[in-house]
Amino acid sequence: MLSRIFRILIPFWKKLHEGYGWFICRIPGTLLIPYTSPWGARHDQYSDFGGATSPRSGLTWAFMKNASLKLLYGEAFRPPNFQEMFTTNQPAIEGNKDLDPETIRTYEVGLSYQFNKHVTSSVNYFYNDIEDLIVLRTAESANEPARFENFGDAHVQGVEMETRVDITKDNYVFMNYTFQNPEDNHGNDLPSVAQHKGNFGMNVHYWKYINTNLSTFVSGTRSRKDDNPRDDLPAYALLNLSIIAKEFFKTMEVQGTVFNLLDKDYSDPGPMAIPDDLPRPGRTFFVGLSYQF
Numbered sequence: 001m002l003s004r005i006f007r008i009l010i011p012f013w014k015k016l017h018e019g020y021g022w023f024i025c026r027i028p029g030t031l032l033i034p035y036t037s038p039w040g041a042r043h044d045q046y047s048d049f050g051g052a053t054s055p056r057s058g059l060t061w062a063f064m065k066n067a068s069l070k071l072l073y074g075e076a077f078r079p080p081n082f083q084e085m086f087t088t089n090q091p092a093i094e095g096n097k098d099l100d101p102e103t104i105r106t107y108e109v110g111l112s113y114q115f116n117k118h119v120t121s122s123v124n125y126f127y128n129d130i131e132d133l134i135v136l137r138t139a140e141s142a143n144e145p146a147r148f149e150n151f152g153d154a155h156v157q158g159v160e161m162e163t164r165v166d167i168t169k170d171n172y173v174f175m176n177y178t179f180q181n182p183e184d185n186h187g188n189d190l191p192s193v194a195q196h197k198g199n200f201g202m203n204v205h206y207w208k209y210i211n212t213n214l215s216t217f218v219s220g221t222r223s224r225k226d227d228n229p230r231d232d233l234p235a236y237a238l239l240n241l242s243i244i245a246k247e248f249f250k251t252m253e254v255q256g257t258v259f260n261l262l263d264k265d266y267s268d269p270g271p272m273a274i275p276d277d278l279p280r281p282g283r284t285f286f287v288g289l290s291y292q293f
Contacts, residue, residue: 034062044077049101052077066115072108077101080134084148092273093136094145105129121163128156135192136278138225138271146271153185156193170205189223192269194235196220211244224269233277236266255288 039057056074063069080099087095110124135151158180166172177198182190201215217240222233239261246253260283267277 036060044079046079049079052101052103067111067113070108070110070112072106072110074106076104076106078104080148084134087148092145092271093278094147096148099134099148100132100150102134103131118166119163120166122161124160124162126156126158126160130154130156136271138227138273146273151184154182154190155185156180156182156190170211171203173200173202175200191223191225191228194220194222209245209248211246213242213244215240215242222269228269228272230272233267233269236264238262238264238266251292253288253290255286255290257286257288259284259286 037057037059039055041053041055043051043053045051054075054077056072058070058072060068060070079101080096083095085095085097085099087093106126106128108124108126110122112120112122114120131153133151133154134148136146137149137151138146158178160176160178162174162176164172164174175198178196180193180195180197182193182195184190197220198218199215200218201213204212204214206212216237218235218237220235224230224232238259240257240259241261242255242257244253244255260281263283265279265282267279270277
């Protein structure tokens with residue numbers, strides 16, 4: 001089924017003009033070989049960077065009644081954001097309008113098993129190949145600001161485990177954990193990236209028109225660059241709340257989301273010139289409107 005979705009996000013501010021289109025095709029298996037093979041592509045068009053097409057494909061094989069094996073491949077494209085390109089008037093950080101977009105190729109193999117009608121678990125191995133990784137590079141002189149630059153290539157591999165417990169229809173609890181090992185193309189560990197992270201939460205659909213999702217994101221410690229003698233950044237947890245009103249007018253949905261509900265103070269690793277690192281947003285509100293036809 002072809003669909004088109006319009007969405008409005010508030011607050012919305014962006015200098016880049018963008019658009020995208022995508023298609024997905026699913027090829028079913030036979031009665032003797034129960035598999036599905038989804039494949040598709042997405043095309044992004046930016047006035048600043050031109051166009052990029054990101055294909056993806058996969059194979060899911062139900063080799064047992066309650067178990068399946070999946071193989072996935074995908075490509076993605078991330079243009080530099082407003083902060084990375086246009087940060088000015090700050091003594092410690094400088095944007096770079098000449099940045100190239102990041103590109104990533106992802107390979108994944110996963111195993112899923114349904115223990116009973118309520119409990120489903122999965123474990124996945126993934127390998128990500130990243131080109132033109134955007135990083136904040138510290139200047140050689142303490143009098144010069146750090147600058148966003150394309151670092152080069154990087155590789156991230158890891159394992160993800162997830163369990164979901166369905167209580168009733170659309171009412172469930174979930175948890176997942178990811179261990180990842182990020183390295184540059186020389187085999188050195190990438191700083192500023194947590195090796196351990198996870199999510200847990202619950203989804204409650206207590207009324208036909210209202211769906212509520214409460215989740216907690218947990219990040220492990222993050223290391224610094226070798227030339228930065230300060231301690232690693234500590235682990236942190238963020239509570240997020242999302243409420244969706246749906247089915248009250250055909251296929252229209254209104255979504256309200258609060259990120260960092262408890263207004264947790266946390267930061268990303270910054271250069272030596274910024275003693276308190278780079279503070280991340282506190283409690284943030286988003287409102288979205290979507291209509292599908």
